[in-house]
Amino acid sequence: xxxxxxxxxxxxxxxxxxxxxxxxxxxxxxxxxxxxxxxxxxxxxxxxxxxxxxxxxxxxxxxxxxxxxxxxxxxxxxxxxxxxxxxxxxxxxxxxxxxxxxxxxxxxxxxxxxxxxxxxxxxxxxxxxxxxxxxxxxxxxxxxxxxxxxxxxxxxxxxxxxxxxxxxxxxxxxxxxxxxxxxxxxxxxxxxxxxxxxxxxxxxxxxxxxxxxxxxxxxxxxxxxxxxxxxxxxxxxxxxxxxxxxxxxxxxxxxxxxxxxxxxxxxxxxxxxxxxxxxxxxxxxxxxxxxxxxxxxxxxxxxxxxxxxxxxxxxxxxxxxxxxxxxxxxxxxxxxxxxxxxxxxxxxxxxxxxxxxxxxxxxxxxxxxxxxxxxxxxxxxxxxxxxxxxxxxxxxxxxxxxxxxxxxxxxxxxxxxxxxxxxxxxxxxxxxxxxxxxxxxxxxxxxxxxxxx
Amino acid sequence: xxxxxxxxxxxxxxxxxxxxxxxxxxxxxxxxxxxxxxxxxxxxxxxxxxxxxxxxxxxxxxxxxxxxxxxxxxxxxxxxxxxxxxxxxxxxxxxxxxxxxxxxxxxxxxxxxxxxxxxxxxxxxxxxxxxxxxxxxxxxxxxxxxxxxxxxxxxxxxxxxxxxxxxxxxxxxxxxxxxxxxxxxxxxxxxxxxxxxxxxxxxxxxxxxxxxxxxxxxxxxxxxxxxxxxxxxxxxxxxxxxxxxxxxxxxxxxxxxxxxxx
Numbered sequence: 001x002x003x004x005x006x007x008x009x010x011x012x013x014x015x016x017x018x019x020x021x022x023x024x025x026x027x028x029x030x031x032x033x034x035x036x037x038x039x040x041x042x043x044x045x046x047x048x049x050x051x052x053x054x055x056x057x058x059x060x061x062x063x064x065x066x067x068x069x070x071x072x073x074x075x076x077x078x079x080x081x082x083x084x085x086x087x088x089x090x091x092x093x094x095x096x097x098x099x100x101x102x103x104x105x106x107x108x109x110x111x112x113x114x115x116x117x118x119x120x121x122x123x124x125x126x127x128x129x130x131x132x133x134x135x136x137x138x139x140x141x142x143x144x145x146x147x148x149x150x151x152x153x154x155x156x157x158x159x160x161x162x163x164x165x166x167x168x169x170x171x172x173x174x175x176x177x178x179x180x181x182x183x184x185x186x187x188x189x190x191x192x193x194x195x196x197x198x199x200x201x202x203x204x205x206x207x208x209x210x211x212x213x214x215x216x217x218x219x220x221x222x223x224x225x226x227x228x229x230x231x232x233x234x235x236x237x238x239x240x241x242x243x244x245x246x247x248x249x250x251x252x253x254x255x256x257x258x259x260x261x262x263x264x265x266x267x268x269x270x271x272x273x274x275x276x277x278x279x280x281x282x283x284x285x286x287x288x289x290x291x292x293x294x295x296x297x298x299x300x301x302x303x304x305x306x307x308x309x310x311x312x313x314x315x316x317x318x319x320x321x322x323x324x325x326x327x328x329x330x331x332x333x334x335x336x337x338x339x340x341x342x343x344x345x346x347x348x349x350x351x352x353x354x355x356x357x358x359x360x361x362x363x364x365x366x367x368x369x370x371x372x373x374x375x376x377x378x379x380x381x382x383x384x385x386x387x388x389x390x391x392x393x394x395x396x397x398x399x400x401x402x403x404x405x406x407x408x409x410x411x412x413x414x415x416x417x418x419x420x421x422x423x424x425x426x427x428x429x430x431x432x433x434x435x436x437x438x439x440x441x442x443x444x445x446x447x448x449x450x451x452x453x
Numbered sequence: 454x455x456x457x458x459x460x461x462x463x464x465x466x467x468x469x470x471x472x473x474x475x476x477x478x479x480x481x482x483x484x485x486x487x488x489x490x491x492x493x494x495x496x497x498x499x500x501x502x503x504x505x506x507x508x509x510x511x512x513x514x515x516x517x518x519x520x521x522x523x524x525x526x527x528x529x530x531x532x533x534x535x536x537x538x539x540x541x542x543x544x545x546x547x548x549x550x551x552x553x554x555x556x557x558x559x560x561x562x563x564x565x566x567x568x569x570x571x572x573x574x575x576x577x578x579x580x581x582x583x584x585x586x587x588x589x590x591x592x593x594x595x596x597x598x599x600x601x602x603x604x605x606x607x608x609x610x611x612x613x614x615x616x617x618x619x620x621x622x623x624x625x626x627x628x629x630x631x632x633x634x635x636x637x638x639x640x641x642x643x644x645x646x647x648x649x650x651x652x653x654x655x656x657x658x659x660x661x662x663x664x665x666x667x668x669x670x671x672x673x674x675x676x677x678x679x680x681x682x683x684x685x686x687x688x689x690x691x692x693x694x695x696x697x698x699x700x701x702x703x704x705x706x707x708x709x710x711x712x713x714x715x
Contacts, residue, residue: 015701020660027690034681035670059505094676
């Protein structure tokens with residue numbers, strides 16, 4: 001039988017057209033929707049990694065790499081872990097544990113000699129969390145982890161913590177106890193009604209589970225939330241949260257009268273890249289921590305007392321090397337004074353100090369104060385005041401915070417130029433070095449079992 | 454038809470007797486059995502990693518078997534001159550090509566079937582027998598079968614005019630291009646920053662080279678719980694795509710082999 005060659009070549013042409021049509025308009029769009037690996041594998045891996053990855057073993061390779069990263073953790077080689085985090089999450093965008101651990105590692109583990117973390121990494125940690133939540137939208141975990149970084153590590157930008165925690169709560173797999181943290185985030189965000197409302201919902205849900213024969217965890221959750229509701233109602237009542245505008249209570253709220261925190265500070269630079277800070281604070285009970293920030297005056301996305309931390313979507317393995325951002329959240333006051341030396345000289349890669357101009361900022365926000373301090377100041381500083389130079393009601397909407405900024409130069413910080421032989425000393429207004437010693441005036445009265453009736 | 458089936462069954466028998474293929478199969482089966490023993494992985498990701506590994510073993514082994522099985526098929530017949538004893542009978546060349554191909558695909562299907570059985574056994578041994586899970590698991594090897602059917606057709610087509618060694622690299626190259634670089638071509642096509650010439654070239658390559666990546670459906674198997682849209686329709690289109698491609702390649706192979714001096 002003779003083969004009709006022309007007809008067959010025509011058939012081949014037709015078949016190729018048909019296969020192209022099926023591929024482009026039918027199978028490929030569905031494959032992209034259903035089966036295509038998420039993430040950015042194809043554009044970020046080297047060819048050899050891609051071959052292995054697309055050979056169908058992406059998750060396996062990701063796991064092997066992650067096991068290798070564990071060794072680096074143990075050896076303290078934190079830098080080496082970063083590329084592995086990036087690679088493994090590209091290879092396996094469903095690896096929630098790697099995303100969560102990676103976020104924590106980037107956000108917390110790069111510290112200076114005095115255990116201050118490198119805040120320049122925080123945007124990358126948040127970007128990794130956002131990417132992880134995009135790639136794993138069906139579970140609460142990455143939403144919660146990202147919210148936790150906002151709530152705990154950043155402790156600022158409170159609406160962001162609320163947003164991520166709310167997203168986590170939309171997922172049905174959120175453990176009940178973790179839902180309680182959203183209530184705390186609401187409080188920090190000044191949304192007291194929402195915080196209380198959520199507590200009631202959490203309580204009702206736990207009580208229902210107990211009635212249906214729930215386990216120990218359900219009873220524990222019910223009792224915990226019940227206790228939290230009692231405490232919250234007490235605090236809201238004592239702090240005047242239920243007061244109608246203009247109403248004068250028979251007994252003054254704990255926030256009345258406003259207490260002057262008496263903040264002042266003096267900064268000296270005894271050695272290059274060292275700040276000695278002495279400060280006053282009239283609150284006698286311990287628990288006050290003032291945030292100290294030293295940063296380039298033109299640090300990108302910086303705001304007074306912090307930064308717009310999620311301004312970028314990029315997970316950068318290296319922080320901006322020529323920029324300086326030092327944040328110390330632990331200027332701790334005891335006996336109404338603080339004396340702390342912040343030594344940046346031993347970490348030049350973290351604090352390069354190459355810009356000409358710097359801001360040194362002091363920032364205190366009652367929203368993150370411990371409850372016994374909040375009992376007087378309330379959540380938004382209603383019971384707190386300070387000298388006009390320090391009290392600020394603008395940099396955080398609806399909040400009364402303490403904020404003061406000084407300007408420094410590179411020569412001052414590095415003790416070069418005009419400051420080679422001179423010790424730079426700066427003080428805020430009203431700073432009196434002897435004032436905080438052995439004086440009993442202006443003490444805060446914290447209600448408690450030892451308080452006068 | 455009986456001629457084609459007769460050549461196919463002979464080819465299947467030959468394939469089963471070839472030691473190199475059996476060795477590859479045994480290595481694959483051994484790997485599948487020991488894969489769950491990898492307990493050093495992160496606890497939560499362990500199941501996903503093991504499923505990923507076992508799927509990868511099946512896919513890579515199948516590809517290797519498909520290429521090794523097919524590249525020698527026609528050249529060996531010519532070299533050993535056994536082809537004369539076939540073609541001197543009332544057997545058309547196209548029947549010979551089609552029979553050889555069907556025999557190779559049958560052998561391939563049988564080997565994938567064995568590997569799937571081992572996969573099910575090992576998975577059930579580790580996490581208990583669950584019919585729903587098994588139904589999910591077999592989707593992977595099922596689609597690999599069609600992927601390898603196309604790969605075999607590619608190798609068969611090349612085997613009509615190139616030597617086995619060249620064919621091995623050509624077929625492997627096309628398989629890699631159709632799996633690994635499918636996403637790359639696609640990203641070229643979709644990226645707004647890519648210039649028009651590159652886009653056109655990427656589209657052309659994507660259009661011409663068989664898209665093996667269409668048969669990589671293991672993602673939802675490895676990470677269950679994902680929402681799959683129109684799964685049946687997708688499988689239907691993918692199988693249709695494979696059949697069309699195979700027919701097209703076999704016709705080209707027939708056309709080339711028909712003019713070849715043997």
